[in-house]
């Protein structure tokens with residue numbers, strides 16, 4: 001297979017050091033060959049800061065990256081940048097954007113088997129002209145998918161969650177929850193669970209928006225007006241969906257055993273249980289794309305960058321899952 005492309009993320013965050021740590025653990029973690037896309041110097045310094053002996057080797061082709069991977073961390077070098085852990089700069093944000101763009105283009109062109117994105121700061125990227133809510137929408141657009149069809153899922157060993165609305169203010173959520181949005185994004189989720197995760201007949205648990213899923217309309221009307229019709233439409237389409245369910249009782253262990261994915265109405269309804277249960281191996285996966293894209297569930301963690309406190313589990317899980325999904329797609333199209 002072609003290598004996995006990993007965009008380096010913000011140089012001042014924990015992304016570069018976790019790419020280096022993942023390379024060190026590549027054998028034990030059973031990772032497919034990957035190539036970093038970013039700055040050779042930043043990766044080199046980040047590894048050294050972390051006390052890791054990682055030979056970082058610029059490569060001129062993806063074949064060379066695969067051939068190099070056993071003995072060195074291959075990098076498609078985009079040039080130099082500021083590197084002070086924990087101190088983001090405009091130059092660093094521009095490099096993060098270049099790396100995201102280059103790694104995405106390679107994957108869209110089919111030259112790399114999957115895309116893993118290291119964390120970026122959304123506000124820092126916005127300050128250098130990035131006009132997407134997040135990397136999800138950027139990658140969706142680059143791969144020819146409408147923004148509403150690039151669906152964010154967070155996946156961990158205990159739970160999978162899909163927020164129907166993502167990076168929007170909480171007060172905007174009720175106005176965005178429509179039966180069409182829920183039906184469309186849930187159907188994309190169900191198809192992706194079959195195609196990329198090998199779950200033959202995925203079970204969807206759809207959360208309500210309001211306390212007690214609205215308590216028969218006494219605590220809000222959206223559950224009955226918008227969410228229940230979406231669940232009915234999904235069922236009519238042959239998808240094993242149920243809801244709206246009271247969100248507060250959806251995430252205990254016995255409840256989780258009854259579904260494959262929780263369809264949630266807003267960002268924190270989904271990401272709080274996921275990060276409470278699976279922070280150290282949670283993966284952010286974009287569903288509905290012609291390419292595979294994953295990312296660790298955490299952000300740039302500027303406060304601990306360069307201090308050797310950042311745990312590599314989620315980055316490793318993101319790389320491993322990218323390889324597994326790529327292998328599954330390759331085997332089903334062969």
Ligand SMILES: NC(=O)C1=CN([C@@H]2O[C@H](COP(=O)(O)OP(=O)(O)OC[C@H]3O[C@@H](n4cnc5c(N)ncnc54)[C@H](O)[C@@H]3O)[C@@H](O)[C@H]2O)C=CC1
Nearest residue numbers: 118119120121122123295297298299300301304309310311
């Ligand atoms: N995939 C991405 O690119 C994501 C980017 N972000 C961005 O990251 C920036 C910071 O966001 P925050 O909400 O502070 O989230 P964060 O995940 O960066 O940090 C939250 C807390 O978790 C800790 N932490 C994070 N990753 C860790 C790891 N691997 N090991 C040990 N501790 C870890 C941090 O030190 C901090 O205390 C924001 O600008 C946001 O836009 C946030 C989430 C995902």
Ligand SMILES: NCC(=O)COP(=O)(O)O
Nearest residue numbers: 133134135136137284295
């Ligand atoms: N909270 C999840 C997150 O911020 C990741 O967003 P994205 O950059 O992957 O779209």
